[in-house]
Amino acid sequence: MNRLVIIAFAAAALLISAPTAAGAQSVGSCSGSATIDDSSGGSPVTVDLTEPAGTIVIPRAGTVVWQGGVPGPPGDYSGSVSVALPAPFGGVTVQNWGGTTETTSNNGDYSYDIPSIVPAGATITVKATHTDANGSCSGSFDLTIAGSTIASPLAWGSLVLTVLAGGGLAALLAPLVKGGR
Amino acid sequence: MGRMIGTAIVGMLFAGFIAIDLMVFGVVGLDSPVLVVALVVGLLGGGLGGWAVNRRRGRALATS
8 A cells, every 4th residue: 555655645746735736637726737857867747737638647756846826815725635546445645734824826846756566557546635715626637657567576466466366266167167076 | 165165265366366457557547446346256256156166066976
């Protein structure tokens, strides 16, 4: 589960200010954008709330420079970022915030490095909500890590365990095919 | 009964690992219900397979 948290925490940098993140779906008057610089020298990735994207491909390691804002003084505010998991697990909250402020915008940067065991290619849905005096905002987006899936030992392990379990199941059900004991 | 339970558990594991493969390789999203569905289907399918094996063995013993 910690691996998911690490991935989502990187994504949370896109959302960490008052607004929701750039992404596929957004509701509300919040605004936000972020640029992810690839630490290995790849092209930077830019996402913007006003330009909904499909699945966002992020580098395995990089720095997120983010900014966001709301139309008026927020007053009391709260929000959270979570990673969606299959039912009945719901989601894991990876970041939340709250307080009182009159500042209408925020910005910052966040560096991350996702361990190699986390496979590239897996699609992760990140959801965020924010509520203040201006109303509520919510957004979600899909992200995946750039690179080859099979470079992750988790991918190999999963395949090996699938083969082993399949072999065991075949052995247990063999009498059905052979007609023997 | 032992074979039926064992086959159900192995069937559940097999289906579960297939679902994890699909997630790891990005075929379905992490929030997809396919994992839960696969576990249930694998458990029931494995149990049914184990029951069928037991039934066939019982018939074979009765006719021998």
